[in-house]
Amino acid sequence: MIPGACCLPMNRFWQPMIRNIVQSFRIILLKQRNMGLLNHLAGLILVYISGISMSCLIFQKFFRTIPVALEESARLDGCSDLRVFFKIILPICKPVMFTMALITSIGQWNDFYMPMVILGNKNVTTLTLAIYRCIGQFMRYMSESMAAVMITLVPIIVVYFLFSSQIVEGLTGGAVKG
Structure with missing residues (x-):
């Protein structure tokens, strides 16, 4: 049995979610920098x-x-x-x-x-x-x-x-x- 194989379905769920969270922080910072709010x-x-x-x-x-x-x-x-x-x-x-x-x-x-x-x-x-x-x-x-x-x-x-x-x-x- 491959270690962590039972977690593969969860990885497919969490990876896009974490990627979107990171992207949202980037968007927040870019928008605030453009508006001069940093x-x-x-x-x-x-x-x-x-x-x-x-x-x-x-x-x-x-x-x-x-x-x-x-x-x-x-x-x-x-x-x-x-x-x-x-x-x-x-x-x-x-x-x-x-x-x-x-x-x-x-x-x-x-x-x-x-x-x-x-x-x-x-x-x-x-x-x-x-x-x-x-x-x-x-x-x-x-x-x-x-x-x-x-x-x-x-x-x-x-x-x-x-x-x-x-x-x-x-x-x-x-x-x-x-």
């Missing part, structure tokens, strides 16, 4: 805005779990489309909106790779990138660098403790039907 926070913000598609997918899945009867009964009571959305659908979606905002912001807060690629200039940086750049220069011991990393985690921990009930409600919102 070494600017605006370029990083544009990359983060492109990640909204995952949130749209989660919202679409959640909207499908909302019963149509709620919408129909509101329309029978004389509500317009906007009023149905703002008075009925939006209050139901608040936990999911909060959870998606939190997941997205934590991912962007902790992101290291994209700021490293896009923000090559040392004058424009994010907090995680600043810690990385200071490790060899100003921080000589592991305890100093770990203290800096813990400082970056404090805002996330505070937000979690303040809004833990909404987070749990948002994560379990579509899980139970009844």
Whole structure:
């Protein structure tokens, strides 16, 4: 038996996928260089805005779990489309909106790779990138660098403790039907 022969079908799947991921990073960098957005926070913000598609997918899945009867009964009571959305659908979606905002912001807060690629200039940086750049220069011991990393985690921990009930409600919102 040839070693790794069982992985051949997976290689046919993963190789084009990895090649496309690498190509997408090249396209991002070329477009940003052409628009003059490299070494600017605006370029990083544009990359983060492109990640909204995952949130749209989660919202679409959640909207499908909302019963149509709620919408129909509101329309029978004389509500317009906007009023149905703002008075009925939006209050139901608040936990999911909060959870998606939190997941997205934590991912962007902790992101290291994209700021490293896009923000090559040392004058424009994010907090995680600043810690990385200071490790060899100003921080000589592991305890100093770990203290800096813990400082970056404090805002996330505070937000979690303040809004833990909404987070749990948002994560379990579509899980139970009844």
